[in-house]
Amino acid sequence: MSKSFNAFVVNKSDAGFSAGVQQLTLDDLPAGNVTVRVRYSSVNYKDGLACLPESPVVTAYPMVPGIDIAGTVAESDDPRFTAGQEVVAIGRGLGTDHFGGYAEYARVSADWLEPLPEGLTAKEAMALGTAGFTAALSIQRLEDNGLRPGDGPVLVTGATGGVGSTAVNMLAGLGYEVAASTGKAEEHDYLRGLGATQLLGREDVSAASPAPVEAERWAAGIDPVGGDTLAYLLRTTRYGGTVASCGLTGGLALTTTVVPFIVRGVSLLGIDSVMCPENVRATVWRRLGTDLKPKSLAESISQEIGLDEIPEVTSRILAGAVRGRTIVRL
The missing domain is CATH 3.90.180.10 (Medium-chain alcohol dehydrogenases, catalytic domain)
Structure with a gap:
């Protein structure tokens, strides 16, 4: 039987x-x-x-x-x-x-x-899981595109979710200046504990704007939200900066213009953890057991x-x- x-x-x-x-x-x-x-x-x-x-x-x-x-x-x-x-x-x-x-x-x-991976227990690996892997893959891709600590603030949206909170903690552990946005004001102390030094409300990053670009604020961004929030990140990322798009909790539609790409040289990276190639997957998992293992x-x-x-x-x-x-x- x-x-x-x-x-x-x-x-x-x-x-x-x-x-x-x-x-x-x-x-x-x-x-x-x-x-x-x-x-x-x-x-x-x-x-x-x-x-x-x-x-x-x-x-x-x-x-x-x-x-x-x-x-x-x-x-x-x-x-x-x-x-x-x-x-x-x-x-x-x-x-x-x-x-x-x-x-x-x-x-x-x-x-x-x-x-x-060495450095992780089975329970810790699932504390990371797809959310942690997606956050780590986003950081890996941003760094492959040239991002380094000291370049300026990195904005993580949807920062109290699984991807966002892990990304905040990983970036802070690597020495990045981290900004975090959330619709939950009561979670600000939690995000500060993860390493965020600047906090924004959901309304700050999701309001529509007639301007194709706005004041340059972010060296890079990790966005698990999509929709209007991703459009905001593209408008406000600094010249030569990079945004990693890794989620859609804020909606599928993206209303933006080509201006951030052709005037500021902003790069938009798509992050796919589902069919990630084996060599990249192995590299990211190794880092999850070492330098990308969140302190919290x-x-x-x-x-x-x-x-x-x-x-x-x-x-x-x-x-x-x-x-x-x-x-x-x-």
Whole structure:
């Protein structure tokens, strides 16, 4: 008899939509050449979308959400990984196209896995997860484009979210001057504790403007928000500066002009953590265990939950009511 285990499953059929803890067996897992005993996952905005009855991200049902996985190899048909080895996986359609981390076991392609980096525990890796990886990848790309500490302030928008709060802490740890914007005035002390030295309200960075460019303020920006906030960043970034666009919580549409690009030489970088090439992924994970490991990583975990608590937390994260990172314990 195939081993049975707990999983959080979303399903949609003619009978309607369901989301809850179920018993699965190893035979229920999708194809893959490595089976992982999952120890931790995490809750991201995309996981919240996966749990909606009319999900814009889930491509097939039933589905096990959870775009992040940290655990140990149970079985492997690939020589790169052996039983008992600690591994991590993010992106690659986990939780939307392929059963993800909200289950005690996951079966994936070896190409999706990374050895757990030195300097990180499995729990710390999920305190980072896709959000932390996205923040680190944004910093890596900004630095590849020439950004260095001392160039001027870097603005992080949506700064109390998973990506934003981690980016603030990472940048401060590297010696950057960090500005942070949030719609939550009560979280200013939290952001100062992460290393932000300048704080802006949401209204400061999202108001529409008739001007194609405004006063030059930022050497660079990391934007998980999109929409009007991204347009503001482009208008106010200094000559030769760079903006990393890595999220869409503020909307898909971008209303701007070409002026920041052709008058100030501003660069706009798209940040994709889902299909990030293996060589880049490996570099970023190594840095997450070393110079990009946030000093306040343990404090970034706002709560640790079980599978049965997922619906309540995913509802809150979609409403923008979650600060920092939520870890799912398997």
